[in-house]
Amino acid sequence: xxxxxxxxxxxxxxxxxxxxxxxxxxxxxxxxxxxxxxxxxxxxxxxxxxxxxxxxxxxxxxxxxxxxxxxxxxxxxxxxxxxxxxxxxxxxxxxxxxxxxxxxxxxxxxxxxxxxxxxxxxxxxxxxxxxxxxxxxxxxxxxxxxxxxxxxxxxxxxxxxxxxxxxxxxxxxxxxxxxxxxxxxxxxxx
Amino acid sequence: xxxxxxxxxxxxxxxxxxxxxxxxxxxxxxxxxxxxxxxxxxxxxxxxxxxxxxxxxxxxxxxxxxxxxxxxxxxxxxxxxxxxxxxxxxxxxxxxxxxxxxxxxxxxxxxxxxxxxxxxxxxxxxxxxxxxxxxxxxxxxxxxxxxxxxxxxxxxxxxxxxxxxxxxxxxxxxxxxxxxxxxxxxxxxxxxxxxxxxxxxxxxxxxxxxxxxxxxxxxxxxxxxxxxxxxxxxxxxxxxxxxxxxxxxxxxxxxxxxxxxxxxxxxxxxxxxxxxxxxxxxxxxxxxxxxxxxxxxxxxxxxxxxxxxxxxxxxxxxxxxxxxxxxxxxxxxxxxxxxxxxxxxxxxxxxxxxxxxxxxxxxxxxxxxxxxxxxxxxxxxxxxxxxxxxxxxxxxxxxxxxxxxxxxxxxxxxxxxxxxxxxxxxxxxxxxxxxxxxxxxxxxxxxxxxxxxxxxxxxxxxxxxxxxxxxxxxxxxxxxxxxxxxxxxxxxxxxxxxxxxxxxxxxxxxxx
Numbered sequence: 252x253x254x255x256x257x258x259x260x261x262x263x264x265x266x267x268x269x270x271x272x273x274x275x276x277x278x279x280x281x282x283x284x285x286x287x288x289x290x291x292x293x294x295x296x297x298x299x300x301x302x303x304x305x306x307x308x309x310x311x312x313x314x315x316x317x318x319x320x321x322x323x324x325x326x327x328x329x330x331x332x333x334x335x336x337x338x339x340x341x342x343x344x345x346x347x348x349x350x351x352x353x354x355x356x357x358x359x360x361x362x363x364x365x366x367x368x369x370x371x372x373x374x375x376x377x378x379x380x381x382x383x384x385x386x387x388x389x390x391x392x393x394x395x396x397x398x399x400x401x402x403x404x405x406x407x408x409x410x411x412x413x414x415x416x417x418x419x420x421x422x423x424x425x426x427x428x429x430x431x432x433x434x435x436x437x438x439x440x441x
Numbered sequence: 442x443x444x445x446x447x448x449x450x451x452x453x454x455x456x457x458x459x460x461x462x463x464x465x466x467x468x469x470x471x472x473x474x475x476x477x478x479x480x481x482x483x484x485x486x487x488x489x490x491x492x493x494x495x496x497x498x499x500x501x502x503x504x505x506x507x508x509x510x511x512x513x514x515x516x517x518x519x520x521x522x523x524x525x526x527x528x529x530x531x532x533x534x535x536x537x538x539x540x541x542x543x544x545x546x547x548x549x550x551x552x553x554x555x556x557x558x559x560x561x562x563x564x565x566x567x568x569x570x571x572x573x574x575x576x577x578x579x580x581x582x583x584x585x586x587x588x589x590x591x592x593x594x595x596x597x598x599x600x601x602x603x604x605x606x607x608x609x610x611x612x613x614x615x616x617x618x619x620x621x622x623x624x625x626x627x628x629x630x631x632x633x634x635x636x637x638x639x640x641x642x643x644x645x646x647x648x649x650x651x652x653x654x655x656x657x658x659x660x661x662x663x664x665x666x667x668x669x670x671x672x673x674x675x676x677x678x679x680x681x682x683x684x685x686x687x688x689x690x691x692x693x694x695x696x697x698x699x700x701x702x703x704x705x706x707x708x709x710x711x712x713x714x715x716x717x718x719x720x721x722x723x724x725x726x727x728x729x730x731x732x733x734x735x736x737x738x739x740x741x742x743x744x745x746x747x748x749x750x751x752x753x754x755x756x757x758x759x760x761x762x763x764x765x766x767x768x769x770x771x772x773x774x775x776x777x778x779x780x781x782x783x784x785x786x787x788x789x790x791x792x793x794x795x796x797x798x799x800x801x802x803x804x805x806x807x808x809x810x811x812x813x814x815x816x817x818x819x820x821x822x823x824x825x826x827x828x829x830x831x832x833x834x835x836x837x838x839x840x841x842x843x844x845x846x847x848x849x850x851x852x853x854x855x856x857x858x859x860x861x862x863x864x865x866x867x868x869x870x871x872x873x874x875x876x877x878x879x880x881x882x883x884x885x886x887x888x889x890x891x892x893x894x895x896x897x898x899x900x901x902x903x904x905x906x907x908x909x910x911x912x913x914x915x916x917x918x919x920x921x922x923x924x925x926x927x928x929x930x931x932x933x934x935x936x937x938x939x940x941x942x943x944x945x946x947x948x949x950x951x952x953x
Binding site: 319322323324325338341342345374375376392396397398400401402403404405408409411412413414415416417418419420421422423424425426428431432433434435436437438 | 486493494597605609630633759793799800807
């Protein structure tokens with residue numbers, strides 16, 4: 252614990268406890284760093300700054316993307332790093348760029364996991380927090396995790412829930428009636 | 442041979458198809474197309490990703506609002522209806538491609554309402570087929586109401602989805618006729634379901650035609666170029682147009698042998714009114730006072746019903762509607778306003794899966810909900826008629842596209858509401874037959890101006906309208922109009938295929 256004062260130790264303990272218990276248990280006298288308010292408006296930060304994520308940053312985000320598949324039991328649907336890269340490369344390489352939001356998101360994931368906060372805790376909605384949207388976690392959920400969930404579902408995760416096709420996927424043409432990408436009337440395909 | 446120069450005002454589906462046909466049939470023609478709005482970026486993967494992951498609107502910069510448009514009466518709204526830019530409103534349309542029926546061309550003769558079209562269905566029928574080919578419409582070629590004369594659609598209709606089953610059963614139990622919804626989805630469609638911004642060009646939009654035109658000879662398109670007025674040689678002949686280059690804020694004049702205004706049912710009458718001069722003091726073609734009058738738009742009706750259980754786990758797999766009924770789109774219904782509706786927007790979960798997940802719903806909870814309530818929606822249009830005293834007029838000031846603002850008045854009467862309420866009852870009755878609960882229905886107000894029409898209507902006589910049967914302005918030999926504005930009546934169904942057919946017919950006429 253060298254380098255940490257007593258206040259920081261207590262804060263870390265509380266953070267860990269809250270995450271493990273899966274509920275808010277942060278002592279009121281300590282600031283939850285994940286819920287710190289980010290100055291400025293809610294718009295995308297530095298949208299003109301394009302570029303590539305560092306390897307570690309990319310790994311943190313891929314960890315989250317994979318966890319989304321695990322958490323909602325979509326891991327066997329074939330969605331993985333290729334789909335992740337498709338989205339992340341596009342959103343960091345083209346304006347409006349998510350590069351800054353993704354870097355912050357990767358840092359938040361690293362910080363949370365270092366403090367034994369589960370990824371589930373980062374994904375959980377926090378209706379108990381006032382002005383959640385302006386916090387670090389709120390921004391993370393808006394620009395990173397919620398969009399990752401949407402992309403995971405669209406690119407194939409929907410199959411886990413019994414769909415053959417889904418809005419945004421593109422299962423194939425409807426013109427070949429022998430191989431429709433969806434269940435037609437009177438058909439009981441599974 | 443002297444080159445014939447034609448100016449087309451507006452780059453939507455009408456302008457694109459007039460241009461395509463004219464260039465194909467007359468090698469001496471050169472076309473300058475002037476579009477008020479900017480370039481619209483289509484089929485951009487990043488914009489598509491932002492739409493599906495973050496709900497971003499790819500067309501935000503191209504829409505106008507009520508305040509942007511001018512002084513709009515509260516019964517209608519401009520919000521979300523029009524798109525300004527290359528390709529126009531078909532960029533975000535859904536592609537429903539219905540033909541009008543034969544009786545729609547004879548409303549006056551059949552009911553005493555409005556005026557008749559100067560020609561009948563038979564005249565437009567060949568062009569309907571050509572429009573279906575041009576736009577890649579998928580439909581049921583066997584269905585023969587309205588008559589198809591044995592001409593098949595270019596693509597077979599998507600088969601009904603499994604989830605249409607309960608609705609089909611209710612239609613059959615009630616003796617309601619139904620059919621496939623004809624839709625402009627070509628062989629490129631891969632059922633992405635994000636049709637409002639198709640990532641692959643599987644939905645027809647006018648920019649596809651413009652792409653071909655711009656890669657060929659004799660065609661030039663200028664964007665950010667709102668036309669301010671039409672210039673005349675004399676009372677019966679126009680010389681060209683004056684437009685604004687929005688980039689430099691400078692005015693320019695372009696001369697032409699023919700001008701075709703394809704600018705929709707708001708901008709077309711406005712441009713005629715803005716072009717008033719000594720020979721036409723009330724606006725071009727407005728000697729008999731019909732420019733900007735007779736506006737009509739469909740009532741938009743919505744109903745929703747919920748089946749309590751979904752044991753078959755029916756899923757919203759195809760985000761393209763397939764089922765519709767034109768059961769009330771018949772001569773019998775003409776007097777009070779024809780009506781049709783589609784079955785759309787099935788909800789197997791209260792919200793899309795990703796929203797449910799982000800909101801904290803677990804996989805197990807989603808599984809449990811998977812056999813839960815199944816929500817169906819019907820979306821319909823009812824034919825409406827114009828009221829004396831309603832209008833589109835010029836107002837002071839300009840909008841951000843450099844076009845004059847406008848004043849719009851549109852009346853909805855008690856009789857209209859009563860007729861619309863009857864249509865809602867019809868939709869609710871289907872839900873009752875399905876065994877649905879939580880049945881809700883409403884007339885969407887203010888009315889969206891998606892199908893606004895009639896403001897420079899077609900007529901045999903100059904005394905009754907603005908353009909003749911060839912879409913030439915009465916008494917001005919080389920000025921033509923092609924938009925929903927020329928429709929004398931609007932039927933109950935979406936107007937775009939009829940507009941496309943008129944555009945191809947006008948292209949033939951100009952070439953001849």
